[in-house]
Amino acid sequence: MDLDVLNMFAIAMGTLAVPILLFMASFMLWPSSLIKVYYWYWRRTLGLQVCYADCGGYRFCYSFRGKLGFRPSILMLHDFSAHKDTWLSMVKYLPKHLHLLCVDMPGHEGTTRTNTEDYSIHGQVKRIRQFVEAIRLNRKPFHLVGTSMGGNVAGVYAACYPSDLCSMTLICPAGLKYSCKTKFDDQMYDLENSENTLSIPLIPSTPEEMENMLKLCSHVRFKVPQQILQGLVDVRIPHNDFYHEVFLEIMGEKSKYALHDHIHQISTPLQVIWGKQDQVVDVSGTAVLAGAVPGCRVDLLENCGHSVVMERPRRTAKLILDFIISQQNLASATTKKNF
Numbered sequence: 013m014d015l016d017v018l019n020m021f022a023i024a025m026g027t028l029a030v031p032i033l034l035f036m037a038s039f040m041l042w043p044s045s046l047i048k049v050y051y052w053y054w055r056r057t058l059g060l061q062v063c064y065a066d067c068g069g070y071r072f073c074y075s076f077r078g079k080l081g082f083r084p085s086i087l088m089l090h091d092f093s094a095h096k097d098t099w100l101s102m103v104k105y106l107p108k109h110l111h112l113l114c115v116d117m118p119g120h121e122g123t124t125r126t127n128t129e130d131y132s133i134h135g136q137v138k139r140i141r142q143f144v145e146a147i148r149l150n151r152k153p154f155h156l157v158g159t160s161m162g163g164n165v166a167g168v169y170a171a172c173y174p175s176d177l178c179s180m181t182l183i184c185p186a187g188l189k190y191s192c193k194t195k196f197d198d199q200m201y202d203l204e205n206s207e208n209t210l211s212i213p214l215i216p217s218t219p220e221e222m223e224n225m226l227k228l229c230s231h232v233r234f235k236v237p238q239q240i241l242q243g244l245v246d247v248r249i250p251h252n253d254f255y256h257e258v259f260l261e262i263m264g265e266k267s268k269y270a271l272h273d274h275i276h277q278i279s280t281p282l283q284v285i286w287g288k289q290d291q292v293v294d295v296s297g298t299a300v301l302a303g304a305v306p307g308c309r310v311d312l313l314e315n316c317g318h319s320v321v322m323e324r325p326r327r328t329a330k331l332i333l334d335f336i337i338s339q340q341n342l343a344s345a346t347t348k349k350n351f
Contacts, residue, residue: 040227044246051097057168058103060114064122065146072143073122074115078108079301082169083336084178085111087142089162092186092262093255095121098159102321105329115143117162119254132262133187136165141173153178155336156280159321160186160293161262171277179281179339180303181332183320186262187271190294196228214292215255219245231289231317234329283309283335285328287316290341309335 027142059073059243065213086106090098096114103112116123116129129135144150156177158166163185170180199213214229216222219241226234236244248255261267286295291349295312302308311331316323 015130025319047240047243047247051100052260054100054144055097058100058110059102059108060103062122065143067142067146068128069123070139070142071124072115072139074110074113074143076113077103078111080111080152082108083110083114083340084152085149086336087144087149087154087156088112088114089156089158089166090114090117090120091160091162092258093120093251098308101325102329105326106333113147113149115140117165125254128257128261131258132264133164133168133262133267135261137168137172140169141176142163144176149281150176155179155181155332155333157181157183158185159183160318163187164262164267167271167278168274170280171274174279177280179283180278181283181285181335183285183328184287184290184293184318185284185297185301186269186293187267187269188275188293188297188300189216189269189272192294193297194294196293199228207304212256212259215248215252215259216245217249217252221245222248225306228291229318230323231287231291231315232323272300274299278305281307281339283332285310285311285313285320285331287313287318287320287323289316290318313341336344 029281055075058077060077061073062073065072065074073096088096088099090096094117096116098116098240103114106112113161118136119125130139153175154177156166156169157168157180158164160183163182166180167182167185167187170177196213203211204215211221213225216225219238222241222245223236226236254314282301284298284301286298288295298310298312302310313320313324320328
């Protein structure tokens, strides 16, 4: 009897040891694979499904949750060199009944790569409109959210297609003329005056550069293990040539200040969320937007940098939801008054 118990115990320990050893091997040898599994698991946990929308040979990859209901749908546009899973930490705090969509921006992750015309801000706006029409998202006005590069795209989208939107949230948007320079501006200035033109701070190729990028983008100091940093780099390195191409395009003459150039055409109810300690795009952009767009709501976050969605996911989700509800209540009150 004791021998049987000992055998069962040995079998149980062996069964448990296998997945633990596999996990440790993945962590040490293939951290990038572990990161991909992590995102897959998180999407499953949050109830997000990954889908594709084909438009005349061009394919968009996006994740979604929920169905069109009383509240408007929410479409989220991520930052430069990121992907749809950027929003997972914030989606966690949004009600499950809301219709949410997170799309990979042109050329990023699972969305088709074509040429530089699609990577300019205007090119990205046209592609996102193509996506919206392909899935018929604009059959009812929706709420658009964009962060950094995605905020630049979202702002120009609102200027070009105002009837598609009921409201919009811009999070630390790029594309404005800021009154103050940031740490990133200083780094880019030094880079332009050096011979090392490939060392762009937002395109890391080593764990050390990845750590520096995280410090640049985030005021909150996250303790990231060396193996995870290596995994993050391994995931990005195959795409770094593409990221260089996109970066040069969005920093070009026609795209760098695209949002600023279209700011007076924005009529969509606007919310701006910004981290006070942003070192990439200066918080003075809030004054630019508030001064140009009547009724603009500004929410400044203390002890928060450029990566607002990662640093303050719960707070950001609440601010966006409160803004959407307030705009719906205002529209309802206006309709009743007119009748």
